Structures are given as structure tokens and as C-alpha cells.
Amino acid sequence: MSLDHAILxxxxxxxxxxxxxxxxxxxxxxSHFWTADQAQVYRTLDRLxxxxxxxxxxxxxxxxxxxxxxxxxxxxxVRLDDWLATSHALPPYRDPFLIQVYFGSExxxxxxxxxxxxxxxxxxxRLSALRERATSHAMEVGSGADRAALMHRMTLDAAMAAERAxxxxxxxxxxxxxxxxxxxxxxxxxxxxxxx
Amino acid sequence: MSLDHAILxxxxxxxxxxxxxxxxxxxxxxSHFWTADQAQVYRTLDRLxxxxxxxxxxxxxxxxxxxxxxxxxxxxxVRLDDWLATSHALPPYRDPFLIQVYFGSExxxxxxxxxxxxxxxxxxxRLSALRERATSHAMEVGSGADRAALMHRMTLDAAMAAERAxxxxxxxxxxxxxxxxxxxxxxxxxxxxxxx
DNA sequence: CACCAATATAGGATAAAACATATATAAGGC
DNA sequence: GCCTTATATATGTTTTATCCTATATTGGTG
Numbered sequence: 001m002s003l004d005h006a007i008l009x010x011x012x013x014x015x016x017x018x019x020x021x022x023x024x025x026x027x028x029x030x031s032h033f034w035t036a037d038q039a040q041v042y043r044t045l046d047r048l049x050x051x052x053x054x055x056x057x058x059x060x061x062x063x064x065x066x067x068x069x070x071x072x073x074x075x076x077x078v079r080l081d082d083w084l085a086t087s088h089a090l091p092p093y094r095d096p097f098l099i100q101v102y103f104g105s106e107x108x109x110x111x112x113x114x115x116x117x118x119x120x121x122x123x124x125x126r127l128s129a130l131r132e133r134a135t136s137h138a139m140e141v142g143s144g145a146d147r148a149a150l151m152h153r154m155t156l157d158a159a160m161a162a163e164r165a166x167x168x169x170x171x172x173x174x175x176x177x178x179x180x181x182x183x184x185x186x187x188x189x190x191x192x193x194x195x196x
Numbered sequence: 197m198s199l200d201h202a203i204l205x206x207x208x209x210x211x212x213x214x215x216x217x218x219x220x221x222x223x224x225x226x227s228h229f230w231t232a233d234q235a236q237v238y239r240t241l242d243r244l245x246x247x248x249x250x251x252x253x254x255x256x257x258x259x260x261x262x263x264x265x266x267x268x269x270x271x272x273x274v275r276l277d278d279w280l281a282t283s284h285a286l287p288p289y290r291d292p293f294l295i296q297v298y299f300g301s302e303x304x305x306x307x308x309x310x311x312x313x314x315x316x317x318x319x320x321x322r323l324s325a326l327r328e329r330a331t332s333h334a335m336e337v338g339s340g341a342d343r344a345a346l347m348h349r350m351t352l353d354a355a356m357a358a359e360r361a362x363x364x365x366x367x368x369x370x371x372x373x374x375x376x377x378x379x380x381x382x383x384x385x386x387x388x389x390x391x392x
Numbered sequence: 393c394a395c396c397a398a399t400a401t402a403g404g405a406t407a408a409a410a411c412a413t414a415t416a417t418a419a420g421g422c
Numbered sequence: 423g424c425c426t427t428a429t430a431t432a433t434g435t436t437t438t439a440t441c442c443t444a445t446a447t448t449g450g451t452g
Contacts, residue, residue: 001438002292009299019400033294037440042401063448065400084296085307087314090322093358096198096287098229098351100280103205105344111281118283126286147376148301154372155294158365162289165361169354176350180343197408215430233410238431259418261430 003036003044004053008080011054011072018042018068029152032130032159045070053079101173109181113174120170127163130156199232199240200249204276207250207268214238214264225348228326228355241266249275297369305377309370316366323359326352 010016010025022041026034036044048054053076059067072080097119104112134156141149206212206221218237222230232240244250249272255263268276293315300308330352337345 002290002295003438005292005299006295009295009302012299012302017400018402023399030295030298033289033291033298035288035290035439038401039403039441040439043403046402061399061447064398065445065447067400080299081302084299084303085311087311087318088292088296090315090318091292092231093229093355094198094231095229095354096201096284098354099198099202099205099226100284101347101354102226102229102351103201103208103276103280104347104350105342106205106208106277107280115281115283119286122283122286146301150372150376151297151300154300154369155298157368158291158294158297158362159289161361161365162358165357166354169357172353173350176346180346199408213430214432219429231409234431235411235433236409239433242432257429260428261416261418263430 005083015071130160201279211267326356
């Protein structure tokens, strides 16, 4: 469902082929809030065309395979605008990493800390990539930021905020784990102190 | 795949029926990081049994329908521990709400602000529910928090941190939208100042 | 000249998730 | 007496997403 509207959104700004949508839109512009593989994009376009939300035209190219260029219809615009203006229920939270943490007591302190640290590295890499994109976005639009550019920037900020929050939590949790390990390391001593 | 390991994790702590796993574990204990419907739970248990990661025994009950109680096998424990100790790739980011923001320039300032505000309300409700759970968790374990209880608490903290980050971002974005609306409201005046 | 990357679309197979329905018993409220 | 809730499991269907493979052309690299 969501991909339908994302594609309609991109087409609202101008005609595009499936290839354009996959490489330029989904993989580049929308990669920080949505992903879809090539098959999904083409099949979604087929579905949107059957439902008359988009139309297509063959563009004959020389030197390259022909393109099928899609255009949004009036019905497509209506559907997009309706969806955009609707407040949808929050999708359920789903984080496989938190399953690992929840059952983390099965592991040793070291093994668990290792998993957290690796996750932190991955999140940090993601955050760095987002920062780069935010910087280049700022360079492109300069001071004359139009409304669309501002919205795009806001989505980057949301993704960055989420990554930062995750990283901060990871740091806190790693601290907790370390003090836990230190505590259990001095267990015997603590026990003797209790007895005294 | 993740549900497989979550179920193995719950079974590692003791035998459970499909009904237990759905109502006690998934819907209550794990609801802040995973969801699954009843059909998914029963079918996953079938699959885990076929793969010999769990075994089952019929328990005859009087007054209630009979139960099928599952027990984790040695192979199941190995599989669980392997998975827990492995650092998995981050799942792709996917947030339908950010699709709405990305194409939000299609909407009026008011319509967009309304969508953000409603989302804020939903997030705030989720955060409140998480806070309640964290409080009752703290009450239950008291000062004698064992390792498992600490991990459970950490997952609640992660979920709360994510909600707080989302709410902060929503507040910032709503501020931005409001100043944008104020700016465009005084557009004519600004234009005259530019001319002067 | 073989191989690979880029351009461009499409379909088969499978996995994961969501939605709906069926079946059966007992307790409690209206 | 009827309806709802709780207990308990199972299957059918559809949607969404992922993975893999097929097809076809051009240009560049080794």
C-alpha cells in the first residue's frame, strides 16, 4: 500500500519510467524511509495502471532498450492527496534486534556487549550517511529552499533523530552492561562485605 | 524468521502452549518490539516442530479445551543461542508516515500540520503506555533485579527512547511549519520590504 | 574478444504478514 | 435463555516483500 502512494508521489512531480523510479527515486531519494526491489516497483506500476491511477506510453530509444513512461491520472492525484491528508494508524513496532536484547540474558556479558557494539557501528554508519545526504541536500537547495525541499529535509532529520536516539540508548546500555560485569567480577568481595 | 527466535526464546524459559505464547508472551511481554497474530504463532510452532527445534505434548484438560504444550529441544537451544550471539544486518528503514511528510508539499500547511499533530498524539499515547509498563516492571522486580529483568527493562527503554525522539522531531517540525505559515502570511509585506 | 556495468522490463518462486473463518467448551452477565 | 468473554487450536486466502532468473542492447575495460 505505502509503495503505491510513494510511486504516485514521485509521478505527481513528473513522468517517470519504472527504471527511473527504482534507481533515482526509491534507491536514492527515498532510501532513508522506504525500500523496494525492482520487481516490486514494476509490479506496483502494473497494478496502478490496471486501477487507472497511472497511464503508460512506450518511448522508443536508440542505443538503449525502450522505456515505458508512466504518467499519473486525475484519479491517481485524488488518491494520493486523500492518502497524504489522512492520519494513518502507527505501524506496529518491530525490531528484531530488541528480540536479541530481550533474551540477551542467555548470553555472556561479553557476547551481548559484542552484539550491541556491532549494532552501534552499523547505526553510526547509517547516521554518517544520512549526515552526508543532509549536507549535500543543503548545498543543492542553498538558501532558496522551497516547500518540497524543506519536507525532504525534514524526513532526513527524522531518520537522523531516530539513529541518534538508537545510538544513545546503545551507549547507555553498554555502560549498564559494563558496570554489571564489573559488579559480578567483584562478587566475592561484595559477599564478604555483606557478611562483615 | 524473527518470530521463530522469539518463540524459541520464550520456550527456553519454560514450556508453553500456543495460546500462552500468543496471549502472555507476544501480546503482553513482547508487544513493544514484536507483533504477530494467532495464525502466525500456531504456524510457526508447527514449523519449529517439523524442524525438531521443539516437541509437543497434548495436555488433557477438563472444563477447558485441551492444550498442546511445546518444549524446546537441544537443537532449538543451539539455534537460539547462535542467533542471539550473531550480529544481524540492520533491517531496512520503513516508515509510511515519512512518505506522507516527503510528499507533504502537496498539502496545505494546515492539512500537513494536522497529520503531524495526530501522529504526535498517537506517539504520545504509545509513550505513556510504555512508561506505565516500565513503572510496573520496576515495581515487580524491585531492587533485586536479575539479569533477565534488566534486559527486559532495556528493551522498554529502547522503545521509549525511539518514541521520545519521534515526538521531539514532530515538535520541531510543527514549529517549522508554523513559522513557514506565518512567513507566507506576511508574504506581501516581505515583498514590499524587498522592493524598498 | 570476453566480461562486466548500465539501461530497461518482466515473471516465477518463496517467505512473511495480515485477515478471516471454523470449531469447541465453560463461565458470567443481562 | 442469549450474548459475550476466555480458553484453545487450525485452516484458507490474500497481500506484501524478497530472491532469483530471463531477456535485450550498448559501451567500456582488461
